Amino acid sequence: MPNYEMEFSVSEAAKYFGTERDRIKKWAYMFSDYLEPAANPPKGTPRQFSVEDLRVFAYISYYWEDETDIEAIKIGLNTDGHYDDIYDNFIAGLTPLFIERPEGLNEDWRHGALFDGMSEYGDIFELADSYKNAGDILVDAAIDNDEAFELVNPILFNYRHATEIYLKATIGKWKKTHDLIELQKEFIEILKSEFDATLPKWFSDIVLVFNEFDPKGTTFRYGGRAPREVWVDVRHIKTLMGWMSKSFWKIRNRRLGLQDFD
CATH class of the missing domain: 1.10.1660 (Multidrug-efflux Transporter Regulator; Chain: A; Domain 2)
Structure with missing residues (x-):
């Protein structure tokens, strides 16, 4: 122990x-x-x-x-x-990986985080954001250090996982599934019933591509054979994931009656 x-x-x-x-x-x-x-x-x-x-x-x-x-x-x-x-x-x-809250812990402690396990529903969007932001940081590091090939799988894993969590948080059902297509179907129903809106093609394409190349949420994490040869532009993915994040937060804020900020 x-x-x-x-x-x-x-x-x-x-x-x-x-x-x-x-x-x-x-x-x-x-x-x-x-x-x-x-x-x-x-x-x-x-x-x-x-x-x-x-x-x-x-x-x-x-x-x-x-x-x-x-x-x-x-x-x-x-x-x-x-x-x-x-x-x-x-x-x-x-010293173990995790320790109890140190004495004197305050905002000056910038080298770590106070972790209290899975937060309540309202914070799940922030959890999704953390994976999306991790992908952004990896993209920046990959470009700055000319290591896109070495970091592409961690980048894609973080973005795919963020997409899954955004969908689950919006749907409000934490199903034991990694099937993005199934989750997107429920998300489309919510868009129609609550906002009378349809899904943009760029959005559905993100889900379709992640599902094709990593249908179970394990390929980017553990490695595996890609279904086809493709070029992965990590800067473009970062841009689209930024759009996706803003879209999910806009839906969340409207549900809560909050004003949208760009």
Whole structure:
């Protein structure tokens, strides 16, 4: 089980450094000035180490000898020697992909996202947008780095998946299907009954092409043989997907009685 809390017991710390529990306790006492308060709690309370405590222990462990120069280690800690690459890699190795919400998390944390699982219905359009935007970013990267061939499958996967989610969010039925043609039929009925509108050809062509080349939502994801030889202009696809996204959001906003903004 991943350690999402990133809190470690004496036994866990000892295991990481291949040493005895008593030595971990000794380090916690000797280097208490560099550790969190929970590393040296009141009597009767188990010790608990943070990931930064383990960073300190990693530095201590590296320089620990039979006759260790304690003051030299403290000097190293005072000069942030425990933030060298070797210790960054150690921390990265014991940190799971996901961790619990960190203390001090705010809008300045731009290197990640707070993920709370599948959102409610009203946010599904934003989920679709996230896949569409990922496709846009990949298109830009592919062009900037001359890597359209290398990135074409991830680009198409994100756009196809965005199309599927847009359709399902608009229909309001999360059927266990990846059949875009089936979903589009229900979408056409909604356009007719709610807005007295018909589907533009460019829109239906997106669905038809994605369905022909990836009917089950697995070809762009895992690879497979294309039904025919075609040229894929990723810039053109980005343009059409932008139109599609605006169309779905216009429908959503009208349902909610919101004003459309171009």
